[in-house]
Every structure is written in C-alpha cells, then in structure tokens.
Amino acid sequence: MxxxxxxxxxxxxxxxxxxxxxxxxxxxxAGWLEHGTAIFLSLAESGMSWCF
Numbered sequence: 916m917x918x919x920x921x922x923x924x925x926x927x928x929x930x931x932x933x934x935x936x937x938x939x940x941x942x943x944x945a946g947w948l949e950h951g952t953a954i955f956l957s958l959a960e961s962g963m964s965w966c967f
Contacts, residue, residue: 947954
C-alpha cells in the first residue's frame with residue numbers, strides 16, 4: 916500500500932517536470948529560430964563563431 920501511494924505522487928511530479936522541460940526546450944528552440952542569425956553574426960564579428 917505504501918508503494919502505491921508513493922507511485923501516485925512521483926508519477927505526476929515527474930510528468931510536470933517533463934512538461935516544464937519540454938516547454939523550456941521549445942522556447943529555446945523558438946528563440947534560436949528567431950534570433951539565430953543575429954547570434955551567429957555577433958559571434959562572427961568577435962571571432963567566436965569558430966568555437967562552436
């Protein structure tokens with residue numbers, strides 16, 4: 916009985932954490948699509964683009 920109660924609290928918490936991580940990854944990818952060229956050009960101007 917104790918394992919069942921523990922499972923029903925861990926699974927929703929893990930799903931919430933996974934959902935937040937997916938949202939953060941999606942936001943980061945959308946930001947890269949929006950500002951990727953500006954990021955690359957600023958790195959190229961400073962000579963840092965060869966590091967990536």
